[in-house]
Amino acid sequence: MSKMCGIMGYVGNGNGIHATLVGLKRLEYRGYDSVGVGYKKGGDLVIKKCVGRVEDICRRLIPSEDHSTIVISHTRWGTHGKITDENAHPHADCQGKIAIVHNGIIENFQDIKEFLSKRGHQFKSETDSEVISHLIEEYLKTENSFEEACKKAFSMLKGSFAILALASGEDKIVGIRKDSPLVVGIKENESFIASDIYALLPFTKEFIFLQNYDFITVGKGVVKIENLKEGKVERPVEVIDINLEYDGKEKYHHFMIKEIMEQSEVIDRILEKNNGKIEVFSKEISSAKKVFLVGAGSSYHACLYGSYLLTKAGIDSKPIVASEFKHFEKLIDKDSLVIAVSQSGETADVIEAIRIAKKRGAKIFSIVNVYGSTVMRESNDYILMNVGFEVGVAATKTFTSQLIIFLLIYKSIMGEGFDGRELQSKILDLLGRSRREFMEKVVDYLKEKDHVFLIGRGLSFISAEEAALKIKEVSYIHAEAFPGGELKHGTLALIENGTPCIVFVDRENKDEILSNAHEVKTRGGFIIGISPERDEVFDIWIKIPEANEELTIMQVIPIQILAYLLALKKGYNPDYPRNLAKSVTVK
Ligand code: F6R
Numbered sequence: 001m002s003k004m005c006g007i008m009g010y011v012g013n014g015n016g017i018h019a020t021l022v023g024l025k026r027l028e029y030r031g032y033d034s035v036g037v038g039y040k041k042g043g044d045l046v047i048k049k050c051v052g053r054v055e056d057i058c059r060r061l062i063p064s065e066d067h068s069t070i071v072i073s074h075t076r077w078g079t080h081g082k083i084t085d086e087n088a089h090p091h092a093d094c095q096g097k098i099a100i101v102h103n104g105i106i107e108n109f110q111d112i113k114e115f116l117s118k119r120g121h122q123f124k125s126e127t128d129s130e131v132i133s134h135l136i137e138e139y140l141k142t143e144n145s146f147e148e149a150c151k152k153a154f155s156m157l158k159g160s161f162a163i164l165a166l167a168s169g170e171d172k173i174v175g176i177r178k179d180s181p182l183v184v185g186i187k188e189n190e191s192f193i194a195s196d197i198y199a200l201l202p203f204t205k206e207f208i209f210l211q212n213y214d215f216i217t218v219g220k221g222v223v224k225i226e227n228l229k230e231g232k233v234e235r236p237v238e239v240i241d242i243n244l245e246y247d248g249k250e251k252y253h254h255f256m257i258k259e260i261m262e263q264s265e266v267i268d269r270i271l272e273k274n275n276g277k278i279e280v281f282s283k284e285i286s287s288a289k290k291v292f293l294v295g296a297g298s299s300y301h302a303c304l305y306g307s308y309l310l311t312k313a314g315i316d317s318k319p320i321v322a323s324e325f326k327h328f329e330k331l332i333d334k335d336s337l338v339i340a341v342s343q344s345g346e347t348a349d350v351i352e353a354i355r356i357a358k359k360r361g362a363k364i365f366s367i368v369n370v371y372g373s374t375v376m377r378e379s380n381d382y383i384l385m386n387v388g389f390e391v392g393v394a395a396t397k398t399f400t401s402q403l404i405i406f407l408l409i410y411k412s413i414m415g416e417g418f419d420g421r422e423l424q425s426k427i428l429d430l431l432g433r434s435r436r437e438f439m440e441k442v443v444d445y446l447k448e449k450d451h452v453f454l455i456g457r458g459l460s461f462i463s464a465e466e467a468a469l470k471i472k473e474v475s476y477i478h479a480e481a482f483p484g485g486e487l488k489h490g491t492l493a494l495i496e497n498g499t500p501c502i503v504f505v506d507r508e509n510k511d512e513i514l515s516n517a518h519e520v521k522t523r524g525g526f527i528i529g530i531s532p533e534r535d536e537v538f539d540i541w542i543k544i545p546e547a548n549e550e551l552t553i554m555q556v557i558p559i560q561i562l563a564y565l566l567a568l569k570k571g572y573n574p575d576y577p578r579n580l581a582k583s584v585t586v587k
Contacts, residue, residue, distance in 0.1 A: 005089070005103040006030035007182075008199050009072045009164040009173045011218050012190030016071035017062060019192070023199035024075050025054045029391050030103075030195060031077020032576050038090035038099035038166060039068035045099055045168040049074075049088035053576075069220075072164045072173060074101035082126065091130040093137035094121055100136070100165045102129040103195055104180040107159035132163060147217055150174045154215065155228060160348070164193060172219045176228070177210045181346055181374055184208040186237060189221045196346070197372055198389055201242055208235045209372050240371060242388075256392035256474070256567075256574040260560050264428045266387050266401045267420045270408070273386040278405070281339075281365060281383060282412035285310065288337035288363075291317035294325055294353045295341035298395035301466040302341050302367075302402035305552055308459055309410040312549075325353035334361030342366065343390060343398040345373020354378050367405050369398050392575045394474050396560050399466065400427075403553050410549065423553070426545040430557045436565070439558065442528060442540055443565045446477065449500055453491065453520075454481040456504035456555075457513050463504050463530075463552045467559035474574040475566035484509070484516035497524035503538075504555050505531035507546075530555050 006027025010016030017039055024035065035057045036049025046068075048061040054075065058064075074089035090099040106112070109128035112135060117123075121134040135153035136146075143149040146167050154163065160179035166172075175182060175193055185192035185200035185207055192200050193216070197207055210216065213228040214235070227233045252258035285291055291310065293303035303319040310317040320328055322340075332338065338357040342350045345368040354364050354375065366379040369387060376382045385401040404423075411418045429435075446452060452471060454464035464481035471479035482491060484503075495501070503517040517527050517537045529538035532546045547554045567574035 008194040020073040034088035037073040039071040093133040104160035289335035299341040306406035322349035332360040336362035340366040345375035454502040455484040457509035460504035463555035470563040495523040
């Protein structure tokens with residue numbers, strides 16, 4: 001059983017249960033199928049956990065008057081095995097005196113389980129994580145202290161992990177990280193530890209970003225760090241002041257629509273932080289012998305877009321899906337520039353790609369949204385999207401910002417000016433109320449359908465890919481994108497009376513793509529055209545502004561809105577689609 005999940009801990013004078021639940025709510029984007037809290041009450045260790053979201057545990061299991069000054073907590077995203085109360089974290093040892101929360105995968109958990117079973121340990125869950133609490137229990141028999149037992153237990157683990165542990169007799173939390181993020185938040189008389197700073201921002205502006213094998217002992221406002229490989233280490237305290245003014249859902253019902261609407265501000269926000277960086281990236285890309293672009297999901301689609309523009313600028317570049325990167329390892333060398341694109345900066349496949357590229361001597365540049373993330377830290381240089389946290393699982397404003405960053409780089413390489421105001425007003429037009437109202441018509445047509453096909457050519461094909469992902473992930477309708485010319489090589493067999501096909505039309509490919517639309521319509525297909533101009537082949541026409549290289553932005557925004565409205569119509573919560581999590585920290 002492997003998980004990505006979010007973890008949070010608290011030691012201080014205040015009510016840690018309340019604090020960790022606030023933090024956990026902000027970590028739900030990492031996983032939200034079950035939730036749990038472990039805390040000390042008197043001399044006892046209390047564990048409350050259940051399948052569901054943070055509000056479920058609050059409503060069902062934690063009395064509002066419950067108070068504790070030492071707490072660990074967890075929100076989970078399971079990849080194998082069942083989503084059950086028993087498999088939720090924290091996990092205790094046999095005697096219920098030690099509790100742990102874990103993010104990552106313990107690869108050697110079977111061997112450890114066998115070792116522990118022979119020594120009489122009884123397991124209550126099917127998780128890999130549960131071995132950790134029992135291993136600490138086992139080593140407490142021989143080691144002098146809780147810390148020493150934890151150290152010994154952690155050093156036995158293989159895989160990736162961020163772990164927090166507490167014990168009924170201790171007034172501290174012990175933790176470690178290896179390949180899964182962990183950040184400490186500092187305040188007078190209080191200490192916080194979490195998977196990312198987003199969970200901690202309501203409490204403090206001072207952070208310590210832990211490195212691999214950092215072993216921490218956290219008390220009230222006191223943090224001791226020792227690296228299990230290097231010994232005693234000093235980690236800098238970084239002050240990060242992020243405005244939380246726009247932090248909530250505000251007037252919107254969901255983060256997804258709030259984040260879609262925020263796309264009108266994306267240009268200003270990128271330029272606010274990165275003016276000089278765009279030049280640095282353009283120069284480096286222009287002079288690199290080999291350029292690779294790597295990302296996953298929507299961020300990979302942004303890589304396709306970036307590569308398309310670089311090709312247009314006469315620069316050879318190769319976009320690679322992060323999880324496939326190792327198969328291209330031989331192409332990477334010290335003359336290579338690898339551009340990693342990641343909203344979270346914590347996607348395991350992207351991090352692995354970066355590490356492979358670094359080993360081969362490549363230079364790493366990245367485009368990230370989350371400040372302090374692993375991708376940012378492991379890069380030689382980075383551009384921040386700076387568009388604020390994206391909470392909705394579906395990437396919307398961050399995808400647009402990735403595209404704008406590539407567009408700015410392209411313009412800089414070409415020595416062309418960029419009219420940010422013009423692009424902004426086109427985006428505003430696409431976000432207008434009348435457009436959303438019109439989209440209801442499309443929703444009505446699609447809501448009962450099981451399949452939708454999307455076609456485009458060139459940049460429009462990239463839009464089709466991203467649009468299909470948006471529809472699938474929040475409305476659960478099977479959506480598949482093809483280059484317009486590919487449909488006739490097999491998939492046309494699936495077109496029946498009424499099969500919806502979304503056709504992305506652009507100036508450059510107009511005749512060919514419209515002819516592909518006709519091929520679909522002739523076989524009974526229902527054509528939804530996204531185009532600046534009407535065409536007789538369209539059954540429904542979604543009008544977009546005329547565009548050049550910014551075309552993909554213009555074409556994708558209407559589908560983000562469509563996907564959102566479809567999810568609502570079908571009764572799904574678009575912020576938390578089933579089976580998904582925003583930050584995919586497992587391979
Ligand atoms: C799709 C989506 C995912 C992410 C992917 C990469 O809407 O959100 O496909 O794009 O998991 O995540 P980051 O960009 O954080 O590396």
